[in-house]
Amino acid sequence: MTATIQRPLLVGIAGASASGKSLLAKTIKQRLPIEHIQVISEDSYYFDQSHLTMDEREQTNYDHPNSMEHDLLQQHLEQLKQGNSVDAPCYDFTIHTRKPETVVINPTPIIIIEGIMLFSHKKLRDTFDLKLFVDTPLDICLLRRIKRDTVERGRSLESVIEQYKTTVRPGYISFIQPTKEYADVIIPKGGKNTVAIDLVETKLKAMC
Numbered sequence: 352m353t354a355t356i357q358r359p360l361l362v363g364i365a366g367a368s369a370s371g372k373s374l375l376a377k378t379i380k381q382r383l384p385i386e387h388i389q390v391i392s393e394d395s396y397y398f399d400q401s402h403l404t405m406d407e408r409e410q411t412n413y414d415h416p417n418s419m420e421h422d423l424l425q426q427h428l429e430q431l432k433q434g435n436s437v438d439a440p441c442y443d444f445t446i447h448t449r450k451p452e453t454v455v456i457n458p459t460p461i462i463i464i465e466g467i468m469l470f471s472h473k474k475l476r477d478t479f480d481l482k483l484f485v486d487t488p489l490d491i492c493l494l495r496r497i498k499r500d501t502v503e504r505g506r507s508l509e510s511v512i513e514q515y516k517t518t519v520r521p522g523y524i525s526f527i528q529p530t531k532e533y534a535d536v537i538i539p540k541g542g543k544n545t546v547a548i549d550l551v552e553t554k555l556k557a558m559c
């Protein structure tokens with residue numbers, strides 16, 4: 352593997368919210384030389400909502416594909432594939448909108464993109480060289496999400512439960528679960544499945 356590879360290899364990791372996508376991406380990243388791999392989150396591509404009030408932003412359905420700027424993400428991945436840098440948006444979950452600043456992403460030999468609806472957009476889906484789906488029971492995801500969103504994303508327990516019932520669970524059933532069929536590999540236990548991670552590591556080293 353060399354750091355001068357021309358065309359980055361794109362790995363998509365999809366699955367339910369709090370299924371363990373970020374942990375899986377981080378664990379794979381730790382297995383490879385730091386300069387060869389980076390992780391991008393689909394969450395950064397939620398639409399900017401700075402023109403809306405906080406009350407209006409709280410009404411947005413963040414578990415519908417229309418809430419993400421997938422065309423921009425796809426264009427950025429295409430540019431990275433061609434060896435170009437991109438200016439990626441940054442998202443702030445606590446205020447449901449993008450931050451004013453952007454971040455420069457430079458191409459690396461391997462780029463992991465993780466996010467709930469990555470495989471729901473055909474053109475985006477077709478951009479990936481390897482597609483992984485983290486398959487975690489929804490009750491486990493809910494428990495993890497309650498903990499994470501109250502601790503890290505500034506939510507009350509009541510708002511997490513209400514959002515889960517109205518959009519998160521229905522969104523998973525309508526838009527995320529059906530995309531499991533597009534995955535090359537379905538991974539139970541996510542970031543703690545060392546057998547699956549060993550296999551992905553071997554595959555990535557062979558593909559670069």
Ligand SMILES: Nc1ncnc2c1ncn2[C@@H]1O[C@H](COP(=O)(O)OP(=O)(O)O)[C@@H](O)[C@H]1O
Binds near residue numbers: 367369375540543544
């Ligand atoms: N296999 C696992 N076992 C136990 N806890 C896990 C596991 N995978 C993830 N977690 C924890 O669950 C929470 C959500 O995981 P995360 O990777 O952020 O999910 P996602 O990126 O899919 O939303 C985090 O606190 C993470 O540490």
Ligand SMILES: O=c1ccn([C@@H]2O[C@H](COP(=O)(O)O)[C@@H](O)[C@H]2O)c(=O)[nH]1
Binds near residue numbers: 394
């Ligand atoms: O402003 C927002 C944007 C997104 N969400 C929720 O986040 C998850 C997706 O993120 P994960 O890191 O994969 O959990 C999605 O289910 C949205 O409901 C939000 O609450 N507010």
